[in-house]
Amino acid sequence: MNDPAQTVNVIGGGLAGSEAAWQVARRGLQVRLFEMRPLQTTGAHRTGDLAELVCSNSLKSDEQNTAPRLLKDELREGGSLLIRLAEAAAVPAGGALAVDRERFAASVSEALSSHPNIEIRRQEAFHINPDEINVIAAGPLASRALSKEISRLTGVDGLYFYDAISPVVEGDTINFETAFRAARYGKGGDDYVNCPMSRDDYDRFYDALIIAEAVPAHNQSGNEEPEKYFEGCLPIEELARRGRDTLRFGPMKPVGLEDPRTGREPYAAVQLRLENLMADAYNIVGFQCHLKYGEQKRVLQLIPGLERAEFIRFGQMHRNTFICSPRLLRETLQMKAHPRVLFAGQISGIEGYTEAMATGMLAGINAARIAHGLETIAAPRESATGSLAFYLANADARNFQPANTTFALLPPLSADDRKQSRRKTDRHRVQVERGLSAFRDWLRQSGESFSRQSWPQIPLVAAE
Numbered sequence: 001m002n003d004p005a006q007t008v009n010v011i012g013g014g015l016a017g018s019e020a021a022w023q024v025a026r027r028g029l030q031v032r033l034f035e036m037r038p039l040q041t042t043g044a045h046r047t048g049d050l051a052e053l054v055c056s057n058s059l060k061s062d063e064q065n066t067a068p069r070l071l072k073d074e075l076r077e078g079g080s081l082l083i084r085l086a087e088a089a090a091v092p093a094g095g096a097l098a099v100d101r102e103r104f105a106a107s108v109s110e111a112l113s114s115h116p117n118i119e120i121r122r123q124e125a126f127h128i129n130p131d132e133i134n135v136i137a138a139g140p141l142a143s144r145a146l147s148k149e150i151s152r153l154t155g156v157d158g159l160y161f162y163d164a165i166s167p168v169v170e171g172d173t174i175n176f177e178t179a180f181r182a183a184r185y186g187k188g189g190d191d192y193v194n195c196p197m198s199r200d201d202y203d204r205f206y207d208a209l210i211i212a213e214a215v216p217a218h219n220q221s222g223n224e225e226p227e228k229y230f231e232g233c234l235p236i237e238e239l240a241r242r243g244r245d246t247l248r249f250g251p252m253k254p255v256g257l258e259d260p261r262t263g264r265e266p267y268a269a270v271q272l273r274l275e276n277l278m279a280d281a282y283n284i285v286g287f288q289c290h291l292k293y294g295e296q297k298r299v300l301q302l303i304p305g306l307e308r309a310e311f312i313r314f315g316q317m318h319r320n321t322f323i324c325s326p327r328l329l330r331e332t333l334q335m336k337a338h339p340r341v342l343f344a345g346q347i348s349g350i351e352g353y354t355e356a357m358a359t360g361m362l363a364g365i366n367a368a369r370i371a372h373g374l375e376t377i378a379a380p381r382e383s384a385t386g387s388l389a390f391y392l393a394n395a396d397a398r399n400f401q402p403a404n405t406t407f408a409l410l411p412p413l414s415a416d417d418r419k420q421s422r423r424k425t426d427r428h429r430v431q432v433e434r435g436l437s438a439f440r441d442w443l444r445q446s447g448e449s450f451s452r453q454s455w456p457q458i459p460l461v462a463a464e
């Protein structure tokens with residue numbers, strides 16, 4: 001059972017790597033989990049904890065019949081450690097699953113470091129031996145030396161874009177004479193703080209934003225280079241450049257909100273979401289940006305309610321590394337050329353925290369199967385996990401862009417099913433039910449069902 005040649009190397013103790021390590025270890029195999037933090041940082045992470053969330057604290061919607069919920073339900077079915085600890089560290093966020101990030105990461109670190117099958121090596125991994133079983137989950141900010149090694153292995157070089165971090169403000173510096181608590185359409189209590197804007201407020205903000213000075217983007221040799229953004233996570237200054245009203249139809253959309261001072265929908269609104277249970281830190285939702293810090297302060301303080309806001313963290317931009325998976329991966333997340341090497345998480349070409357966990361789970365299952373001499377398996381196409389893996393293996397390699405879980409990624413319904421479900425919400429319900437049932441059947445038929453009796457006691461780390 002403990003044959004060293006069958007020990008699984010997991011490179012990166014982020015969301016995907018932590019889940020992969022757990023899935024391998026709970027199948028009775030030994031894991032070497034390489035994590036370079038805190039000795040070496042990525043630029044976005046701030047602690048040495050495993051599974052640190054680098055930006056938002058939200059794992060997206062947990063509402064019935066949504067695509068993000070389907071992915072979470074599949075993680076629950078697969079016995080995911082991370083989804084279980086996320087639920088235990090949840091903070092109020094309406095219909096979304098948001099977590100107290102410190103508590104979540106501390107709990108994952110504690111669970112993995114106390115697991116008898118897992119050895120955590122706090123060092124940078126930069127050599128991959130394709131004869132050993134490896135799960136590469138080094139994330140979008142994989143170290144340079146490892147990126148070079150991956151390029152050597154994959155033959156793919158220079159595929160990158162930029163991603164962004166939203167600013168965080170201190171809760172007691174928000175002016176609640178102007179800002180008000182409410183969720184859109186009154187759904188989900190008052191977990192959000194809203195800063196309403198009149199047309200004049202919006203114009204003043206827009207005019208300042210459009211001329212604010214950005215931080216120049218640099219490549220690894222330090223030379224300036226043009227930015228290539230991920231469409232799903234554009235910085236506000238880039239959105240503003242696309243048109244005066246683009247922000248009003250994006251992160252500053254006022255729909256579903258009523259300003260209690262006027263009784264009307266504002267012209268635009270900025271939303272802030274609670275960062276943790278201490279109610280002292282708020283994330284400005286969708287406000288990732290790459291402006292110089294002084295400029296950010298000047299522009300963001302033009303938002304009514306944030307005139308005197310103190311910033312715990314300013315928005316930032318980061319390099320994002322990912323492989324061209326349609327050329328390189330199978331749906332099992334194994335490399336076509338090196339079947340003992342698997343990829344998981346953002347570096348495999350997916351995008352999002354929960355997506356990283358799900359690909360970590362699938363890679364972990366398959367790494368364990370390789371070690372046990374079993375055939376590797378692909379998750380069903382109807383499931384959210386299977387759709388992600390299908391996308392990775394089959395997307396157009398020439399224009400490959402990382403993807404989130406959405407209904408668009410799931411296979412469409414048959415003509416008959418569509419006839420019976422005329423409303424979009426009904427079609428979504430059918431897609432979700434079909435996906436979850438296929439996923440459960442797949443786990444059972446492949447002998448990978450998670451038995452709740454075998455679930456060990458994992459203490460949740462107490463909040464500070």
Ligand SMILES: Cc1cc2nc3c(=O)[nH]c(=O)nc-3n(C[C@H](O)[C@H](O)[C@H](O)COP(=O)(O)OP(=O)(O)OC[C@H]3O[C@@H](n4cnc5c(N)ncnc54)[C@H](O)[C@@H]3O)c2cc1C
Nearest residue numbers: 012014015016036055056125138139143345346352353356
């Ligand atoms: C700045 C930024 C903001 C983001 N914001 C969000 C968001 O708000 N919501 C969302 O859903 N997604 C967000 N993402 C996208 C993505 O979901 C996260 O990056 C997520 O953490 C990816 O999980 P992962 O496990 O693939 O990588 P990570 O969580 O980054 O884990 C990778 C780990 O590998 C380690 N590592 C790297 N190289 C080595 C090496 N050579 N040896 C050993 N260890 C190494 C790193 O230290 C890190 O701990 C963001 C990404 C970035 C870059």
